[in-house]
Amino acid sequence: MKYQSQKVALAYFAVALGLFAIQVLGGLLAGWVYVSPNFLSELLPFNIIRMLHTNSLIVWLLLGFFGAAYFLIPEESEREIHSTKLAYLQLLILVVGTLGAVVTYVFDLFEGNFLLGKEGREFIEQPKWVKVGIVVAALIFLYNVSMTVLKGKKTAITNILLLGLWGLALLFLFSFYNPSNLSLDKQYWWYIVHLWVEGVWELIMASILAYLMLKLTGVDREVVEKWLYVIVAAALFSGILGTGHHYYWIGTPGYWQWIGSIFSSLEVIPFFAMMAFAFVMVWKGRRDHPNKAALLWSLGCATLAFFGAGVWGFLHTLHGVNFYTHGTQITAAHGHLAFFGAYVSLNLAIISYAMPLLRGRDPYNQVLNMASFWLMSGGMAFMTFVLTFAGTIQTHLQRVNGDYFMDVQDQLALFYWMRFGSGVAVVIGALLFIYAVAVPRREVISAGGAASAPAE
Amino acid sequence: MSAPDADLQPGSLDELPGDLMMWVLIVSELLVFGAGLAAFLGVRIADPAGFAEARTHLHPAPAGINTIILITSGFLAAKALEFGASRRTTTIRWSLVAAMGLGGVFLVIKGYEFADMVGNGITTETHPLFTFYYLLTGFHAAHVLAGIGILALVAWKNTVRNLEVGTAFWHMVDLVWVLLFPVIYLLG
Numbered sequence: 001m002k003y004q005s006q007k008v009a010l011a012y013f014a015v016a017l018g019l020f021a022i023q024v025l026g027g028l029l030a031g032w033v034y035v036s037p038n039f040l041s042e043l044l045p046f047n048i049i050r051m052l053h054t055n056s057l058i059v060w061l062l063l064g065f066f067g068a069a070y071f072l073i074p075e076e077s078e079r080e081i082h083s084t085k086l087a088y089l090q091l092l093i094l095v096v097g098t099l100g101a102v103v104t105y106v107f108d109l110f111e112g113n114f115l116l117g118k119e120g121r122e123f124i125e126q127p128k129w130v131k132v133g134i135v136v137a138a139l140i141f142l143y144n145v146s147m148t149v150l151k152g153k154k155t156a157i158t159n160i161l162l163l164g165l166w167g168l169a170l171l172f173l174f175s176f177y178n179p180s181n182l183s184l185d186k187q188y189w190w191y192i193v194h195l196w197v198e199g200v201w202e203l204i205m206a207s208i209l210a211y212l213m214l215k216l217t218g219v220d221r222e223v224v225e226k227w228l229y230v231i232v233a234a235a236l237f238s239g240i241l242g243t244g245h246h247y248y249w250i251g252t253p254g255y256w257q258w259i260g261s262i263f264s265s266l267e268v269i270p271f272f273a274m275m276a277f278a279f280v281m282v283w284k285g286r287r288d289h290p291n292k293a294a295l296l297w298s299l300g301c302a303t304l305a306f307f308g309a310g311v312w313g314f315l316h317t318l319h320g321v322n323f324y325t326h327g328t329q330i331t332a333a334h335g336h337l338a339f340f341g342a343y344v345s346l347n348l349a350i351i352s353y354a355m356p357l358l359r360g361r362d363p364y365n366q367v368l369n370m371a372s373f374w375l376m377s378g379g380m381a382f383m384t385f386v387l388t389f390a391g392t393i394q395t396h397l398q399r400v401n402g403d404y405f406m407d408v409q410d411q412l413a414l415f416y417w418m419r420f421g422s423g424v425a426v427v428i429g430a431l432l433f434i435y436a437v438a439v440p441r442r443e444v445i446s447a448g449g450a451a452s453a454p455a456e
Numbered sequence: 457m458s459a460p461d462a463d464l465q466p467g468s469l470d471e472l473p474g475d476l477m478m479w480v481l482i483v484s485e486l487l488v489f490g491a492g493l494a495a496f497l498g499v500r501i502a503d504p505a506g507f508a509e510a511r512t513h514l515h516p517a518p519a520g521i522n523t524i525i526l527i528t529s530g531f532l533a534a535k536a537l538e539f540g541a542s543r544r545t546t547t548i549r550w551s552l553v554a555a556m557g558l559g560g561v562f563l564v565i566k567g568y569e570f571a572d573m574v575g576n577g578i579t580t581e582t583h584p585l586f587t588f589y590y591l592l593t594g595f596h597a598a599h600v601l602a603g604i605g606i607l608a609l610v611a612w613k614n615t616v617r618n619l620e621v622g623t624a625f626w627h628m629v630d631l632v633w634v635l636l637f638p639v640i641y642l643l644g
Contacts, residue, residue, distance in 0.1 A: 226469075230480050237484045255580045255587050262491045266484065 001357045003074035005081035010358045011091055012067030013351050017434050019060035019098070020344075024423075024430045026053040031423040034416040048105050051125055055105075057339065058123065059098050064347030065168075065204055066090070066141055069161060071354045072211050073145055077152025082144050090140040097133040101126050121185070123193055124175040131175055138169035156225040157207045157214070160232055164203030171195050183251030190246045197343070198242055198309075202235040202270060205305070205346050209274060212298045212349055217285025227277045231270050238266035248319045249326065257319040264317045271310035271342075278302035291356065291363035293370050293436075297349035300377055304341025312337055312384065324399045329412070330391030337384040340376075348373075348433060355437045368436035372429045379425030386422060390415035474620035482628045485599070489592065489632045493639050496588040500643075503584070510585035513578060515569050516641040522562050523637050526600075529558035530630040533607065533623045540619040548619070552611040555626065559604045566597050589640055596632055603629045 001007070030049045033039050040049075074081055081087060101118075103109065104127050110116035118125045126134070142165065149158050174191045210228045214221060244260025278299050289295065312334040316325040325331070356363040390412045397408045472479050500507045536551035573586075580587045603626050610622030 226476070229477060233477060233480050234484065237481070253580060255591055258492070258495060258587065258591060262488055262495070265491065266487060269484075 001360070003080050005084045005087075006071050006074050006354075007358060008081060008084050008087040009067040009071035009354055011088065012063050012070060013355065013358075014438075015091065015095060016060040016063035016067060016347065017351070017438070019056045019063065020430060021434060023053060023056040023060060024427045026056060028420075028423045028427050029053075031416070031420040035413065035420055044106065048108075051105055052102065054123055055101065055125070056098075057344075059094070061339075061343045061347060062168075063091075063094065064351065065165070065208075068208050068347070068350045068354075069141075069145055069165065071350070071358070072208070073148055073158055073161070076155045076158045076211070077149050079148065079152040082147035082151070086140050086144045090137045090144070093133050093137040093140070097126070097130040097137070100133075101130045104130075119178070121175075121178065121189060124189070126175075128176075131172075134172065135169070138172065142166060142169055155221070156228055157211050160203050160210075160228060161207040164200045164207065167200035167203070168196060171200065186250040187247070187252060190243055194243045194246055195240070197338075198264075198267060199236065199239040201343065202239060203232055205301075205342055206231045206235065206270075206274060208346055208350055209278060209298060209302065212294065212353055213278060213281040213285075215353065216287070216289045216291065216295050216298065217281045218287030218289075219281045219285045223284075224281070227273070227281075231273045231277065234266075234273055235270035238263050238269060242267050245317050245319075245322070248322055261318045261320075265314060267317075268306075268310040268314050271306045275302040275306040291353055291366075293363065293366045293373070294349055294353035296370055296373050297345055297352050300373055301341060301345035301349050304337060304345055304377060304380070306341070308334065308337030308339070308341035308384070312388075315388075325391065325395050328391045328394045328398070329387045329415075330395065333384045333387035333391055336387065337380060340380045345377075351437060368432060368440070372433035372436055374429075375432060376426050376429030379422045379429060383419050383422040383426070386415050386418045390419075474617060474624050478621045478624050482624060485628055485632065489596070489635065492588065492592050492595075493635060496585075496592070496639065499584050499588070506583060507585050510583040511641070511643075513573070513576065513586075514589065514641050515572065518565050518569055519637055519641045522565050523633065525558050525562050525565070526630050526633050529555045529562070530627055532558070533626045536611075537616075537619045537623045540614060540616045545614060548614050549611050552607050552614075552622075556604045556607050556611075559600050559607070562600055563597060566593070566600075570594075585640075592636055592640065596629070596636060599629050599632070 026049055029040075029044075030046065030053055033041075033046050033049065037046075070081060070087055104116070104118050105125070108118075110127070111118075113127075115128050118127055119131075124131075145165070146162060149162060171192050174188045177188055179185050179188065206228055210224050213219060214224050240263075241259055242264035244256045245264035247256035247260055279302070282295070282299065316322050316330050316334065352369055393415075394408055394412060397403045397411065398405060469476055532551045532555040536548050536555065539547045539551060570590075573589075578586055580590045606622045606625050610618040
């Protein structure tokens with residue numbers, strides 16, 4: 001750690017990992033409801049569990065991105081963060097907002113209230129006061145990091161990262177616009193949901209991955225930057241109009257079926273490029289960085305993102321296929337591997353890299369961390385296969401044969417049991433990861449010692 | 457591994473004229489228009505009679521004139537690049553202005569075509585042929601408009617590298633039209 005203010009990242013990562021634990025435990029609970037549908041149905045209905053599972057995922061990923069930005073921007077722009085006070089204030093606002101949202105969901109408080117009640121739009125259910133808090137926190141964050149970068153050195157990595165983060169914050173503003181026409185509602189809703197994960201988040205992913213490659217492999221910055229620009233261009237070119245693959249059946253004009261099919265098919269390209277980038281950098285790199293766990297997560301991230309987001313996304317993106325598979329377990333399979341590969345693994349990679357530096361230790365506990373990688377990735381891959389098979393059967397029985405939804409669900413029970421089993425593996429892996437980065441301490445390195453040596 | 461690595465990068469990519477990013481864009485565009493044409497031909501197999509009937513409502517004659525206009529415009533842009541090497545700024549600018557002007561004429565004719573089609577009550581929903589017709593030639597027209605803007609920029613900042621970037625884009629617009637024209641308008 002070269003700059004004192006990088007320490008801010010530690011708090012962000014800690015809260016993020018706490019929410020990560022809650023997220024996977026919520027997922028496990030939801031997985032259990034699938035095999036035993038009446039479980040907790042009065043106390044904590046499935047829709048609330050699912051909401052907690054997805055919302056906590058998004059929030060912890062965002063906290064991870066913020067932490068990553070606070071960690072890498074000082075090093076890239078070669079100066080301290082503009083204001084650490086603001087950074088902690090931002091975290092506080094986000095934590096209060098998150099707790100407020102959770103309490104509102106679980107106890108269903110203030111139902112229907114304009115300001116305090118949950119809003120009921122999938123993924124952006126947050127009560128309006130929480131949304132306002134998110135915007136305020138985002139403004140503080142953007143001000144803070146933009147000031148840091150403006151006063152310091154500007155690199156391709158920070159430029160792309162800022163572009164992604166600004167886009168993320170601006171697109172969130174669509175969550176305040178809720179047209180009464182359901183088709184229009186959905187049209188704008190995807191501006192957030194799609195343009196986040198298949199647009200600006202990819203910029204964040206590419207820049208953080210580029211930073212990790214720069215540090216871990218020692219390849220020239222020029223080479224890294226060239227790849228970064230190509231990846232970002234491919235992501236935006238395919239991702240923006242790729243939004244069309246959500247406009248097949250929501251009442252938008254029919255030509256979206258072709259725009260969506262063609263552009264979203266090309267969304268595989270940036271993910272393939274990121275995977276190629278990561279492996280080529282490692283092959284070309286001459287540095288033997290001691291933090292093997294961070295490297296494993298980085299390569300795992302690029303690979304699983306290619307399969308989860310790229311291949312599993314393409315699987316059902318053509319409108320002729322999607323006509324049958326829409327909203328089946330195929331979607332769940334894609335959603336799980338895509339989020340885990342692209343964004344969970346990315347956060348765990350930067351956390352694995354940053355934690356030893358932030359805490360002044362050797363990159364230690366590597367075996368535990370790497371074991372958690374294989375446990376989580378293996379569990380998630382198995383879950384993806386299981387849900388893909390379930391989805392294929394569901395598509396045939398329900399959409400081709402026309403059987404009733406609930407009858408088909410009964411036939412999928414075996415798959416739901418196996419999904420629960422793979423979920424257990426993921427949860428154990430996640431807890432193991434948190435233990436590995438948080439607890440073991442055998443050797444503390446004094447400041448200014450070896451801690452900064454592995455850096456560029 | 458060292459030999460192929462040296463070939464891959466930065467080596468051979470740096471030898472491309474203009475900027476690497478423009479070539480990334482050009483390849484992406486060709487993929488999109490290529491996929492669009494492939495989809496068009498795929499859907500056509502299912503309904504050859506319907507496509508043949510729908511095609512009679514298109515305007516191949518103005519589109520043919522537009523083909524000549526766009527190729528001539530591409531020629532002028534290529535001349536501008538040639539003049540660029542000898543740094544004859546005024547000549548560069550006049551050839552680019554002429555190329556842009558022809559691009560403008562293309563858009564006027566295209567606009568007349570669209571207006572006539574819409575006037576006849578033909579929309580994207582009338583028949584799959586028209587969905588593709590509006591999408592593909594509409595996207596292409598948007599690229600002609602963007603290309604005119606790019607040519608204006610490189611006429612202003614006319615280094616050889618910029619000229620290479622701008623004319624590469626313009627030739628891509630040309631190439632796409634030459635592919636769209638026969639497949640959409642002429643294929644019986």
